[in-house]
Amino acid sequence: MRHAKTVMNIEGRWQGINDSDIPEESLRHFEERIRFLAGKNIKAIYSSCLVRSIKSATVAASILGIDHIETVRGFNERDLGLMEGKTNDEIREKFGITDIYIASRAIESIPMVEPWPKFVGRVMATLQAFSGRDGSLVITHGGVMRAIYNTLTGSNERRVIFDNGYILKLEFSGSWRISEIIGQ
Structure with a gap:
């Protein structure tokens, strides 16, 4: 599940591994999304190590009655180097x-951007380690969800958007598959 909407999301700025506050209105919307998961047999909550995910996971744990959140570095967002904090217009102008x-592979020409193949490898290796953890909720980022989606579908479809609070439901039976995208 993608974390609650941040100030930088609202402003149209790329966050990468940087963080920004989550407005109260965004937290209320996220809480509504989490309530959808009540009674769905969530046994454990995991979060990326970034503050926006941890804060969102804390909200989820409170609503779902789970007393522990484990952070997982492999589910951190793609490091976007010098494009972090900038809008698309600023990126076009500067780079x-x-x-x-x-x-995008084109953004890899921007200094310090984590290469897409390296990012995808990190995310998929982390996901593989979750193959026996049924009932897990992972609070993560749009880029992580995109990496999983692209890998499991074998596509680079850009029209499927993973907005804040969207859920990419996965099932494992010998291999991972997407069973549902909730929120579209």
Whole structure:
């Protein structure tokens, strides 16, 4: 599940591994999304190590009655280097990049951006370690969800958007598969 909407999300700024506050209105919307999961047999909550995910996971744990959250570095967002904190217009102007989206290989020319294949490898290795953890809720990021989606579907579909609070429901039976996208 993607974390609650942050100030930088609202402003249209790329966050990467940086964090920003989550407004109260965004937390209330996220709480509504979490209430949807009540009674769905969530046994454990995991979070990326980034503050926006931990704060969102804390809200989820409170609502779902889970007393422990484990952070997992492998589910951190893609490091976006010098494009973090900038809008698409600022990125176009400063770096001359026009193909700007989370899975873009073009943004790798921007200093310190984590290469997409390395990011995907990290995310998928982390996901593989979750193959025996039925009933887990992972609070993570849009880029992580995109990496999983692209890998499991074998596509680079950009029209499927993982907005804040969206859920990518996965099932494991010998291999991972997407069973549902909740929130579209």
